[in-house]
Amino acid sequence: MNIIEKLRDIVGERASASPAERLCYSSDASQVRGTPDCVVRPLSTAEVSSVVELAAAEGVPVTARGAGTGLAGGAVPLRGGIVLDLSGMDRIVELDLSNLAVVVEPGVVQARLNERLRPRGFFFPPDPGSAAFCTIGGLIANNGSGMRSVKYGTTRNYVLDLEVVLADGSVVRTGSRTLKAAAGYDLTRLFIGSEGTLGIITQAVLRVAPLPKARRLVIAAFDSAEEAGRTVAATFAAGIVPSACEILDRTTVAVLRRCDPTLRLPDGDVLLFEVDGSEGAAAEAAAEIAALSSTTAASVAVVAGAEEMEEIWAARRLVGAAISRLDPAKSRIYVGEDVGVPIKEIPALIREVSEISDRFGIPAMKYGHIGDGNLHVALFIDVLDDGEWARLAGAADAIHRAAIRLGGTVSSEHGIGAARSEYMNEQLGSSALSVMRAIKGALDPRGIMNPGKLGLDDGPSPGGYG
Numbered sequence: 001m002n003i004i005e006k007l008r009d010i011v012g013e014r015a016s017a018s019p020a021e022r023l024c025y026s027s028d029a030s031q032v033r034g035t036p037d038c039v040v041r042p043l044s045t046a047e048v049s050s051v052v053e054l055a056a057a058e059g060v061p062v063t064a065r066g067a068g069t070g071l072a073g074g075a076v077p078l079r080g081g082i083v084l085d086l087s088g089m090d091r092i093v094e095l096d097l098s099n100l101a102v103v104v105e106p107g108v109v110q111a112r113l114n115e116r117l118r119p120r121g122f123f124f125p126p127d128p129g130s131a132a133f134c135t136i137g138g139l140i141a142n143n144g145s146g147m148r149s150v151k152y153g154t155t156r157n158y159v160l161d162l163e164v165v166l167a168d169g170s171v172v173r174t175g176s177r178t179l180k181a182a183a184g185y186d187l188t189r190l191f192i193g194s195e196g197t198l199g200i201i202t203q204a205v206l207r208v209a210p211l212p213k214a215r216r217l218v219i220a221a222f223d224s225a226e227e228a229g230r231t232v233a234a235t236f237a238a239g240i241v242p243s244a245c246e247i248l249d250r251t252t253v254a255v256l257r258r259c260d261p262t263l264r265l266p267d268g269d270v271l272l273f274e275v276d277g278s279e280g281a282a283a284e285a286a287a288e289i290a291a292l293s294s295t296t297a298a299s300v301a302v303v304a305g306a307e308e309m310e311e312i313w314a315a316r317r318l319v320g321a322a323i324s325r326l327d328p329a330k331s332r333i334y335v336g337e338d339v340g341v342p343i344k345e346i347p348a349l350i351r352e353v354s355e356i357s358d359r360f361g362i363p364a365m366k367y368g369h370i371g372d373g374n375l376h377v378a379l380f381i382d383v384l385d386d387g388e389w390a391r392l393a394g395a396a397d398a399i400h401r402a403a404i405r406l407g408g409t410v411s412s413e414h415g416i417g418a419a420r421s422e423y424m425n426e427q428l429g430s431s432a433l434s435v436m437r438a439i440k441g442a443l444d445p446r447g448i449m450n451p452g453k454l455g456l457d458d459g460p461s462p463g464g465y466g
């Protein structure tokens with residue numbers, strides 16, 4: 001009996017080895033490619049457990065997949081085997097709001113959870129640009145975040161307990177429903193950010209937060225992106241922590257205006273500061289940021305209207321796609337796109353990225369969650385030009401190394417996957433990477449869980465871009 005027949009014994013027709021399905025699961029939103037031997041769509045923890053137990057017995061790789069919106073090749077099966085598509089496990093099991101908690105399956109889409117919570121006066125704060133598509137399982141596995149992590153933290157700060165299927169098919173719970181616990185190793189955090197290399201998350205208990213009563217948006221325009229970066233550092237140094245702090249460089253602003261000429265954004269390199277809280281606290285924080293920014297900015301405005309604020313945030317969420325308006329002959333390629341540095345190094349990072357873009361002759365737009373020190377660099381090329389692919393790879397590599405040199409990270413939120421695994425040793429150091437490999441060896445001795453990721457093994461790399 002071959003493996004597909006054994007998988008069908010567990011999940012019926014929800015196991016497939018058709019060439020069309022295998023092709024559909026051979027990529028995510030990155031440039032990494034790898035084709036699975038079969039695709040399985042489980043609907044319960046018991047099914048996941050049986051599939052993993054079978055895979056362990058046969059020594060077949062298992063790669064978990066949520067919505068496939070990852071930007072590092074995390075859900076791409078580099079060594080073939082089984083892709084476990086968890087998007088069908090999408091029940092919101094329980095709203096336990098008196099305990100500030102919700103219980104969800106991993107395939108729940110982030111925005112759908114917030115649609116359920118909003119009428120009850122709560123929200124799940126991690127809000128990636130991909131919120132309308134990405135799953136809670138993918139967010140936990142990547143420790144994803146978004147615009148409001150500067151105040152509210154990342155996914156890591158909102159996971160109380162996980163149910164995980166381990167590499168031998170056994171099932172563990174990692175935490176508890178209490179809002180705090182001091183009971184040994186923090187197994188919950190071990191699985192957060194593990195990118196499917198240690199186990200499959202089949203249920204999560206998440207902490208949620210009450211919706212703030214009021215918000216304000218401060219829009220400040222600067223003569224240079226570096227000046228904007230210095231103003232972010234000065235704001236933090238003054239003890240002011242906004243709920244969001246985003247940068248849109250002047251090219252990004254111009255692109256957004258091409259999409260919507262009525263958009264109320266000023267000329268220049270722009271900072272968007274959002275503050276929230278009670279009516280009085282939000283107004284006071286906005287006034288403080290406006291006063292501080294006005295010492296360096298060319299213009300400062302405070303927006304209080306919910307509709308205008310939403311227009312600007314909606315435009316911000318469009319940036320990734322809007323870039324194609326800059327030059328229809330070129331495409332944005334997601335490489336070197338997620339670096340982060342300590343706040344005080346933001347001006348240096350912005351300077352280095354501009355210099356790298358000039359040196360390699362690859363245009364770059366800069367935007368992102370600058371309040372976390374997280375800069376999204378949008379590099380774009382003519383995809384039919386091999387020379388541009390080669391220069392793109394050089395520019396992305398230089399951006400990653402600049403971030404590490406400045407004491408930062410090659411990924412603030414998109415994860416390592418296969419796209420950035422070559423930097424793990426340089427960023428973490430060989431001792432820390434050895435500890436990670438020891439943990440991996442203990443929990444997954446046969447190396448079947450998402451092999452080839454996080455720099456944990458020395459197998460074939462994704463083999464370049466394109």
Ligand SMILES: Cc1cc2nc3c(=O)[nH]c(=O)nc-3n(C[C@H](O)[C@H](O)[C@H](O)COP(=O)(O)OP(=O)(O)OC[C@H]3O[C@@H](n4cnc5c(N)ncnc54)[C@H](O)[C@@H]3O)c2cc1C
Nearest residue numbers: 066067068069070074128129135137138141144145196201
């Ligand atoms: C336009 C766009 C904007 C984006 N903006 C942001 C942003 O602002 N912030 C941000 O953080 N990310 C962003 N991303 C990246 C991406 O959406 C996130 O990384 C997201 O967390 C991935 O979720 P997913 O469900 O698509 O996971 P996938 O891409 O399917 O998988 C991601 C990783 O999680 C693992 N995984 C998935 N489910 C499980 C599970 N149940 N158990 C164990 N492992 C699992 C996979 O093996 C893989 O390693 C963006 C992506 C796009 C395309």
